[in-house]
């Protein structure tokens with residue numbers, strides 16, 4: 073039987089084994105082993121945590137306790153102090169740390185090992201009474217809260233009272249006597265609230281603390297966080313406990329504590345970044361209790377230490393090849409590193425550091441591409457404040473997470489969540505935020521705090537979510553009880569709109585106009601690398617010339633889906649489309665279509681020119697006709713209104729003739745009738761009524777029980793060939809114009825809803841006829857490709873035969889998903905899909921994330937059959953899922969040539985396509 077090892081000293085643990093030691097523990101081991109100055113300590117493994125949590129009695133197995141005791145002994149030897157020794161006490165911190173970093177989500181206890189006796193030893197040894205009581209009161213409160221469940225407020229009220237009595241703002245200004253009194257009050261609080269005295273036995277303290285940290289793994293905060301960031305049990309299984317010898321940043325003015333990033337996590341700039349507080353302990357910086365100083369100040373205040381810090385920062389980066397987020401403490405002039413982890417950055421910083429670190433030789437191009445989560449690029453599409461806006465800021469805080477946000481002020485996280493869910497845009501306004509506010513962050517557009525700095529909780533969390541944050545705006549007085557904030561003379565109530573700019577730290581009243589951001593040079597470089605590596609091409613779905621321009625701006629390599637119905641819907645065209653639908657005879661229909669032809673031709677010509685030489689895939693009309701008519705309900709309402717109007721106009725005519733009659737008799741005694749009534753023409757109204765009635769009849773005639781499965785797509789093209797004929801002619805004439813202008817057009821005509829090869833044959837015949845005519849009329853040879861959507865299950869089964877005529881396939885995965893699941897999308901999303909995903913019946917909404925196992929299998933089969941008939945057949949996807957990174961990975965895997973998505977998702981898809989290529993070896997699916 074192998075004996076299991078539960079505890080590893082920092083000198084022996086494997087720095088690569090985050091799963092076993094947690095991220096914090098593994099890095100503490102690694103830093104120790106590469107010679108950085110880390111206080112000695114040890115890690116209790118995540119496996120121990122799981123064993124502990126599995127046992128319903130929640131006891132630490134005796135083997136664990138034994139190992140812990142052995143390691144404490146070793147610590148005593150290294151530090152030459154004794155745990156519980158009243159003359160020379162060893163104090164430790166007990167810290168959580170899981171495999172995936174979850175900042176602030178679990179608990180840590182500092183200064184453990186203090187009791188009434190060791191306290192005296194600490195005081196004697198340091199010859200600093202104030203320091204001793206300060207450490208003790210911190211320990212009692214933290215241990216009381218984390219391990220014994222006594223809420224902060226019970227402690228804070230005493231601390232605040234004593235601060236008031238001493239007339240000081242910060243706790244650093246309290247004297248030793250004040251703090252001694254605080255300690256006594258705190259001990260009483262624990263006695264009252266728990267019914268027991270505060271534990272004096274240091275091993276008992278340690279055991280309780282270890283259990284409390286293990287338990288915090290199952291705390292609500294931690295569970296919420298894991299759910300929000302989709303952290304699965306396999307990724308982060310339990311938390312380790314790190315027991316670390318204490319070092320003190322609160323030993324006077326040659327002591328300090330700070331946090332830093334090796335590069336600026338807001339901009340990516342390669343500069344020292346961070347904040348520190350002199351004479352303070354770790355938690356103080358993050359908690360925003362005092363507003364800390366920027367690390368640059370240290371260069372003047374403690375130049376020798378600043379130099380050490382710069383060196384630490386370089387060592388960390390060159391060892392980890394990644395931007396590091398680290399914590400340190402300076403005890404009487406000696407710098408200790410207490411933690412490091414990969415820095416969480418916003419997308420701007422990620423992109424910039426990727427490109428710069430590649431140039432510096434720290435990482436390869438491939439690593440640079442894999443560092444950035446494609447979804448995070450979405451942040452770069454966040455708005456900025458319009459620089460032309462002349463509104464003056466009412467407050468200035470610290471720019472803590474860039475981007476502008478406009479929304480209604482909300483003063484607590486619960487309310488934020490409530491309003492956010494109902495679709496309101498909100499700004500969460502707090503004095504400072506705490507980990508338990510996390511749900512409010514998810515709901516908010518931006519976060520504004522009146523206390524704390526760039527590394528405060530609010531700032532760190534907002535940045536990791538890519539939300540705008542202004543922190544430490546000290547001239548704002550936030551009163552969350554009264555639900556208001558006071559800025560100078562302005563009182564802001566809950567619901568009032570404000571604008572914050574996380575890039576400048578400014579706060580404005582009202583809504584300031586925002587403008588979309590431009591691509592940075594670094595993003596262009598990074599996406600350029602992506603395009604070199606990716607096999608998949610990325611196209612955009614774009615229906616109008618404006619959208620085509622946007623698509624090109626975002627780097628689309630063509631248009632994978634140009635929906636012609638969007639062109640029909642514009643205000644100037646819809647009436648003609650309606651005429652076409654109401655037509656009683658083919659001739660009437662043709663008259664309307666003749667009017668549409670030049671409009672479509674002009675649109676196509678422009679789009680083709682914008683995209684040349686890239687491909688544009690034009691889809692012939694797809695939706696059912698009644699989509700262009702108002703609904704039956706709307707028509708009935710309109711008709712009812714028109715009838716009222718008609719009655720009035722008739723009444724007015726009566727009244728008008730009556731009044732003339734009366735005037736004749738009584739010599740103009742009646743008042744004249746108001747002008748608008750005069751001008752209603754009953755005949756016009758009655759014409760409008762009969763038009764609407766005609767539309768109503770048509771709408772009823774076209775009504776379908778299942779419009780999505782009804783008279784649409786190619787079926788419409790076959791029964792009303794005039795419509796497709798007009799569209800085909802418009803496309804051909806546009807190609808002819810471009811060819812004559814020597815524009816390298818690359819056009820593909822795509823037929824929607826195809827189920828059988830016969831449908832394609834039918835449309836192809838129509839195309840060939842028109843082509844011959846246009847070629848003769850224009851004296852050109854038209855260049856184009858002919859292909860089909862694959863969005864009907866039968867088309868997948870018959871792909872081999874469709875490929876005989878079709879030169880390309882494009883998967884319409886919205887319809888194909890509906891057909892595969894037999895879900896109608898709207899009904900599914902409104903009625904049962906949310907339950908399905910919540911209950912885990914489905915992992916994702918298949919309309920957002922491609923259902924690889926079902927729809928994906930049909931796709932794989934289609935690709936295989938299609939290419940059997942036509943090797944090298946071009947195949948792509950134009951459903952909404954085409955912009956989703958996970959779906960893109962699958963599309964790469966299954967051998968597609970391109971994905972097509974909405975224009976703003978194109979950058980995301982380009983990066984995802986490169987990552988799909990880089991990670992293809994790792995991709996596996998089980999069907």
Ligand code: ADP
Nearest residue numbers: 165167168176180316317318319354355399410
């Ligand atoms: P979190 O994950 O919330 O950052 P940590 O375990 O890192 O929790 O600890 C909280 C704070 O206490 C940090 O600022 C850290 O630097 C500080 N700290 C932790 N252990 C020690 C120690 N042994 N000596 C001094 N400060 C410590």
Ligand code: MG
Nearest residue numbers: 176399410411
């Ligand atoms: Mg930490």
Ligand code: MG
Nearest residue numbers: 863884886887
């Ligand atoms: Mg479709």
